[in-house]
Amino acid sequence: MSVVTRFAPSPTGYLHVGGARTALYSWLYAKSQGGKFVLRVEDTDIERSTEEAKQAILEGMAWLGLDADVGPVYQTERFDRYKEVIDKLLAEGKAYKCFMPADELDSIREAQKEKGEKPRYPGTWRDRTDHPEGKPFVIRFKNPLEGEVVIKDHVRGEITISNTELDDLIIARSDGTPTYNFCVVVDDWDMGITHVVRGEDHINNTPRQINILKALGAPIPEYAHVSMILGDDGKKLSKRHGAVSVMQYRDDGYLPQALLNYLVRLGWSHGDQEVFSVEEMIELFSLDAIGQSASAFNTEKLVWLNQHYMKSLPASEVAEHAKWHFDQLGIDTTKGPALEQVIEIQAERVKTLKEMAEISGYFYQEYEAFDEKAAKKHLRPVAKDALVAVKEALLAIDDWSAPAIQSAINETADKLGVGMGKVGMPLRVAVSGGGNSPSLDITLALLEQTKVGERIDKALNFIANRENS
Template sequence: MSVVTRFAPSPTGYLHVGGARTALYSWLYAKSQGGKFVLRIEDTDIERSTEEAKQAILDGMQWLGLDADVGPIYQTDRFDRYKEMVEQLISEGKAYKCFMPAEELDAIREQQKSNGEKPRYPGTWRDRTDHPENQPYVIRFKNPLDGKVVFDDHVRGRIEIANSELDDLVIMRSDGTPTYNFCVVIDDWDMGISHVVRGEDHINNTPRQINILQALGAPVPEYAHVSMILGDDGKKLSKRHGAVSVMQYRDDGYLPQAVLNYLVRLGWSHGDQEIFSVDEMIELFSLDSIGQSASAFNTDKLIWLNQHYIKTLPATEVAEHAKWHFDQQGIDYSNGPALSEVIAIQADRVKTLAELAAISHYFFADYKEFDEKAAKKHLRPVAREPLELVQAKLAELTDWNPENIQTVINQTAEELEVGMGKVGMPLRVAVTGGGNSPSLDVTLALISQATVVQRITKALEYIEKRENS
């Protein structure tokens, strides 16, 4: 059997963390089995679906690198197909028109609740043929009255639901639009979906969908219903826990590799291994290794993973993702050192790409003013002589590289018979505007010689003003 999986979000909001994990699991299983992954946008809820939400889903999938082999397919483009299949079921006596007004059904359900019964449609129009003219109606599926639905879930094990627990599902509304559970069945059949990976909140839909598939003579996919993701406090993950939109993690400075690695471990494991490349995920992933327990989201763990990937991925790869953050912070990185060279020496110093951009501005543009605390401590009159001497020596260099720069700093300290800090710290503040940077030799080497000399002059002018104030 060829494996075909699908991710089928409803475009009523952003791509959230739970949806992204479902998409990842579906994508990984298809890739691990040499199958296909389908992206289907379930936009039949026309009132709540928005173009903005559709784009947010596509953006999230693209950022995560979860490329679809088929799609995106939009359910609203398939209404004719759904109508055709509804009519087929009616003609075969497997679906029927129900003329019960909504108010009457609501009253019945309220009475059932007060009697301690499960609210359900009583089948009033199931076998009636006295159809009133010019009255609105819905189409209901004739659910089997006896027997049970049995399926073996890859995560939950064997699940059995008695058909007596299920009522006759509405498959087409009175306005002629098909309902979610019916569209899903037709889509899964037409698209050859072999494995359905989705949240545990869909378990109740599964027996209904299986009954419709069997009524159509369609093959029944295998199912894997994954547990929900909880926040650090043990409650269902929501906005109060911080970022729950995948693109918010992009905005906050996380790498997609870190997010994928984190998501795959929210319910799946392979021994004690924590770090997984995408290739390793594909090689090792299986649906039967997904755990049943709910997973708790741990932001500290995600930050740890993000730091790992910033430090260990090729700097050129990190740079491609970092560009967005430099743009957002108004840093023009087109003039100056290669972004990858800056990342190579800054990677150990940050947790996120947003932080990386924030501490790297001085490589590409002059700082507007010195950090007040650092300047007060290190740009004092006593720093004038070391700065003047090191400036003169740096200006004379004919080969601008870390080794020569470090030699100049050493020579300056030796000639003035002062500690390295008496030269290095004023020089660091002069060139970067603050008291923190990577090693001075590599930092200065990435900034042009002329710029370094000019910034030292700026620091000397600051010291002079300080002396005269």
């Protein structure tokens, strides 16, 4: 049997981290088994579905690198197929028209609640043929009245539900549009889905869907219902815990590799291993190794992984994602050193790509002003002689390289009889605008020699203006 999995989000909002983890597990299982991964957009809720949300889902999946083998497939383009299957069930007596008004059903359910009974449709129109002309109706599936549904779940083991717990669910509304539970069944059947990975909130839907599949003579997929993701306070993950949208993590400066690695460990494990490449995930992933317990989101762990990947991935790979953050700040990375070079010297010093872009602008454009605290401490009149001397030494270098730059700085300090800090710190503030940068020799080597001279002049002018004010 060729494995086919699917991720089937509803486009009523962004792609959240819980959905992304489900997509990842489905994608990994298909890849690990040499199968196919289907992306299906369940947009039958026409009132709540938006084009913006559809694009957000596609953008999130693309950013994570979870490419589909089939799709995206949109349910709204399959209404003719759903109608065909509904007509088949009606013709075979496996579905029926129900003319019960909504207010009548509401009254019945209220009475059931008052008696302490489970509210449910009582099957009033299940076998009736006295259909009133011109009255609105829904179409209900004839759920079996006896027996039970057994779900062999990869995460939760065997789940058994008696058919007496299930009522005859609506498969088409009064306006003719098919319902979620019915569309899912037809889609899974038509697309040959063999394994359904989804959240535990769908467990109640599964026996209903299995019964419809049986009525259609369709094969039953295997299921894996994963637990929800909690915030670090033990409550359901929500906006109050910070970013929950996948693209918000992109905007905040995380690498997709870091988020994927973090998400895979929210419920799945392989020994004590914490860091996994995508290739390792595919090789090692198993549905049966997914745990039953809810997982708590820990932003500190995600930050740690992000730092790991910024430092360990090839700089060219990090640069592909970092450039977006420089672009957001209006920084043209073509006017300066190769972005890969900046990443190599800055990755150790930041937590996110956003932070990297924010502190690296001086490599590509003129800074607007000196950092007030750094300038107050290091651009004082006493620093003037050191800056003049080091400028002369730096501009005299024929081979503009880190070793030559370091030698010039050392020689300047020796010539003036001062410690390295008396030369290095004013120089650092002059070239970067602030008090922090990677080692001076490497930082200056990535800047043009003439630009370094111009920035030292800028610092000298700053000192002169302070003296005269």
